[in-house]
Amino acid sequence: MPQFDADRDAMLARAHDAGIDAIIAIGSGTGPGSLDCGIQLANREKAGEPRIYATVGIHPHEAKLATDADFDELSGLARNPKVIAWGEIGLDYFYDHSPREVQRAVFLKQLELARAAKLPVVIHCRPSADSQNAWDECLGILAEQWGSSQIGGVLHCFTGLMEHARKALDMGFMISFAGNVTFPKAQNIRDAARELPLDRMFIETDSPFLAPVPHRGKRNEPAFVAEVARQVAELRGLATEEVAFQTAQNVYRFFKLPSASNAEMPIPAPSRGVAE
Numbered sequence: 001m002p003q004f005d006a007d008r009d010a011m012l013a014r015a016h017d018a019g020i021d022a023i024i025a026i027g028s029g030t031g032p033g034s035l036d037c038g039i040q041l042a043n044r045e046k047a048g049e050p051r052i053y054a055t056v057g058i059h060p061h062e063a064k065l066a067t068d069a070d071f072d073e074l075s076g077l078a079r080n081p082k083v084i085a086w087g088e089i090g091l092d093y094f095y096d097h098s099p100r101e102v103q104r105a106v107f108l109k110q111l112e113l114a115r116a117a118k119l120p121v122v123i124h125c126r127p128s129a130d131s132q133n134a135w136d137e138c139l140g141i142l143a144e145q146w147g148s149s150q151i152g153g154v155l156h157c158f159t160g161l162m163e164h165a166r167k168a169l170d171m172g173f174m175i176s177f178a179g180n181v182t183f184p185k186a187q188n189i190r191d192a193a194r195e196l197p198l199d200r201m202f203i204e205t206d207s208p209f210l211a212p213v214p215h216r217g218k219r220n221e222p223a224f225v226a227e228v229a230r231q232v233a234e235l236r237g238l239a240t241e242e243v244a245f246q247t248a249q250n251v252y253r254f255f256k257l258p259s260a261s262n263a264e265m266p267i268p269a270p271s272r273g274v275a276e
């Protein structure tokens with residue numbers, strides 16, 4: 001994203017200093033024309049920076065710009081070994097930057113391409129205000145078009161209800177929590193972050209968006225994922241380090257990546273007996 005053009009090196013150094021071992025760079029970028037942006041970042045491989053993996057995909061915001069040539073380009077990019085998932089794809093009925101029927105068509109097309117590429121999907125789903133419309137449609141499409149692939153995926157930046165999370169878990173999905181889990185009004189997100197099985201959860205930043213408290217309103221960056229870990233740990237009565245370790249292991253396991261060479265399981269804090 002251009003939000004990091006001025007200080008991308010320093011941002012990645014801060015991520016490393018914050019204890020981040022690996023980053024998944026979402027490659028949606030600004031849409032067609034920059035579909036390889038995640039791969040470019042992943043190709044850095046600089047000492048003193050986290051490992052970087054990439055995704056490719058056209059975000060629902062840019063669905064109206066997608067052409068057959070873009071889909072061909074994505075299928076080619078998906079063969080790059082740094083690419084571990086296809087996304088963000090899905091439905092955004094909150095902003096409606098693209099017509100809904102176009103969003104649905106581009107979502108369906110990319111599910112087909114992701115299946116051919118055997119890549120898990122990273123799902124972006126946001127309903128209209130005071131509605132669950134996009135959740136119902138998105139999960140319906142996944143059940144019809146994706147569940148049988150057995151490849152699974154990630155509900156990124158989860159904002160839904162427990163029933164949505166459970167449907168996704170049943171289809172082999174992981175549930176990922178972003179900075180908005182710290183927002184005062186986001187009680188439904190905190191409920192899900194407290195109740196879902198810890199071994200099915202990821203944490204993320206959604207950089208440059210959704211900076212967690214106490215950075216809210218500023219540009220978000222990977223180092224701030226520590227605040228997401230802190231919030232999830234507090235909700236579950238665990239040490240922050242334990243949530244950080246377990247969610248990182250979940251990522252390595254799900255995407256079949258090597259885990260950090262220096263990773264050690266921290267000593268678990270006493271649990272409050274959260275049912276899993």
Ligand SMILES: [Zn+2]
Nearest residue numbers: 088124156157
């Ligand atoms: Zn998103």
